[in-house]
Amino acid sequence: MAARNRSLNLKPGRARQVLTLTHPNAAGIDIGSASHYVAVPPDRDDEPVREFKSFTADLHALADWLQACGVDTVAMESTGVYWIPLYELLDRRGFTVLLVNARHVKNVSGRKSDVLDCQWLQQLMTYGLLRGAFRPADAVCALRSLSRQREMLLKSQGRQVQHMQKALTQMNIQLANVISDVVGETGQKILRAIVAGERDGQVLAAMKNVRIRATTEEIAKSLEGNWRAEHLFALKQALAAFDFIGTQLAECDCELAAQLASLQAHAGTPAKGKRRGRARNAPKFDLRAQLFQMCGVDLTRIDGIDVTTALVVVSEVGTDMSRFPTVKHFACWLGLCPGTKITGGKVLSGKTKRCANRAAQALRLAAAALRSSQSALGAYFRRMCARMDKPKAVTAAAHKLARLIYTMLTKGEEYTDQGQDYYEERYRQRVLRQLSQRAEKLGMKLVVSEQPA
Known part of the structure; x- marks a missing residue:
């Protein structure tokens, strides 16, 4: 037993991770329909937990009390739509507000009350264990x-x-x-x-x-x-x-x-692309031109994405991608990346997480429309359908669309379709390279014979 205990000790030179105070001036708020429970650090007030009604005057009193207690960071649960008025008020008052998922802040089972919940939020936020949800700018x-x-x-x-x-x-x-x-x-x-x-x-x-x-x-x-x-x-x-x-x-x-x-940040009009019929439920005004003047790029040049899909994505995310450090973070927020359910070094499941993201739903519909597209994206989608079942292929194609949108919005580059033949030739070259490497490992040599057209 002693040898086993020694084997579990940390290796020399590796520092033990210790929880540190990252937000000492943090507060936690348990959101309700009729009242909100607020907890501040215990040394800031004789009554560190207070209840405030959801009336506007009480919300202003809540913000005044937080300022008097020296609070600068607030964590609150995303309960229905009751959090929106308080979130907007605190944001206007200069607080750093983090909207957290209620599933990520569950307390010890058997101990559940509004007072304990707000105190638990305050403690987690103090040690920097919470991450805020994405919320775009007011416009x-x-x-x-x-x-x-x-x-x-x-x-x-x-x-x-x-x-x-x-x-x-x-x-x-x-x-x-x-x-x-x-x-x-x-x-x-x-x-x-x-x-x-x-x-x-x-x-x-x-x-x-x-x-x-x-x-x-x-x-x-x-x-x-x-x-x-x-x-x-x-x-x-x-x-x-x-x-x-x-x-x-x-x-x-x-x-x-x-x-x-009011959101136009670029001048000019989009270049002529592929001739497409007007979407059935699209607005009557020139939505494509206004989206171009807002984004600086024409998202409808991507095969499968029409003006209504581009409107949904832009309205849900905006054009500022600085909140997503990489394209992987963007795909993860959309819920289009593979899951990581691993235990004991064994991958139990790679299923994507379930999330009600409107932008992801729009991209999935756009990906399903690539079935008959004679483009590189259409060829990719059909190849994914041949390898896996239809829902997984739709998710894979939607993931590729999300990566293209992120690249266009961050780099300001227009998308150019290389065509189905270009994709098929790249796939052929990739398969030949893999077969050549495998043949070399077996001591063989792969000889490619050109087939007549």
């Missing part, structure tokens, strides 16, 4: 809020489309089986005519656009139904709600354009 936060509001409106509008289709199906109106989109030009004309009282299938079918493949007879046949009053009423209300949300989307787009204009 980018405003852009992010507008972008999320627009996404919520689009989801609400999509639910109204589902209500329209349900009402049509209940009346046995099979319009969705002959035209691809019931809220397109043709579908909107027919639906509004139905709500206005038109029931003749031939008259309704005559409203179709010339690009509709279905014939007039097929459309008229699909519009034969029972026309029940309750279902017509549901269709009318769903169409009215769809129009109302469309008005709100137009207002949100105006606010979004104004906020992007």
Whole structure:
């Protein structure tokens, strides 16, 4: 036993790590919906733990008490959205505020109270054991809020489309089986005519656009139904709600354009790239030009990334990448890098961590769109699909997209696609080099025979 104990001692010359006070003026705050519990160092006040209500006047009193106690660093849990008013107030008052993940600051099991939680946060922050979450600048936060509001409106509008289709199906109106989109030009004309009282299938079918493949007879046949009053009423209300949300989307787009204009830091317009159709749910203004004037580079030159994807990434992260020292830190924050679950020197799992990151979700959707792309990124994605299952391949391609975005925003360089053939040739050369090295280890020599084109 003594020999075993001696073997566990530190080697000579290796210093023992000792916890040091890195933030002696730190405070911890346990966030709640109705009140917040605040803990300061015990030697700063006779009552080092206090409770403050969540009213604005009490929040100002909280900040005044922290300043009186000589606090300069504050750690708080990310509880719902209750932390936002206090975070913004303390940040304006000059405090260094760290928003920490509640999963990373769990106390000893069996000891759980608001007073103990804020004291535990204060102790961890004093010794520098906490890391704050990423939060962009205020102007980018405003852009992010507008972008999320627009996404919520689009989801609400999509639910109204589902209500329209349900009402049509209940009346046995099979319009969705002959035209691809019931809220397109043709579908909107027919639906509004139905709500206005038109029931003749031939008259309704005559409203179709010339690009509709279905014939007039097929459309008229699909519009034969029972026309029940309750279902017509549901269709009318769903169409009215769809129009109302469309008005709100137009207002949100105006606010979004104004906020992007206030964030312009570069002049000029983006160079002409590949001709792409306008994204279905993209704003009506020139979003690509405004994103270019904000970032200084055109992110839509990357295959798979359209203007809506670029808007989501820029609104969630911003253009200042100084908070991420390397591209690996950026990929880790997105949750697109492999996990490190290792014990006993054995890798148990390399699965990526689960996180609800909107930018990562947008990049995954962009990566899935590379399936039919005749580009280097498209070839990479298809090769990943051949090696692993589809979700892992999507994550790998999204990780590559994230690396490209980080490089463009940090170095200010435009992305140039080398093409599918360039990627395939590089892959071929890499495989030949690996095979040559393996043959040399076995005492052989690899001879490459050129195949005719």
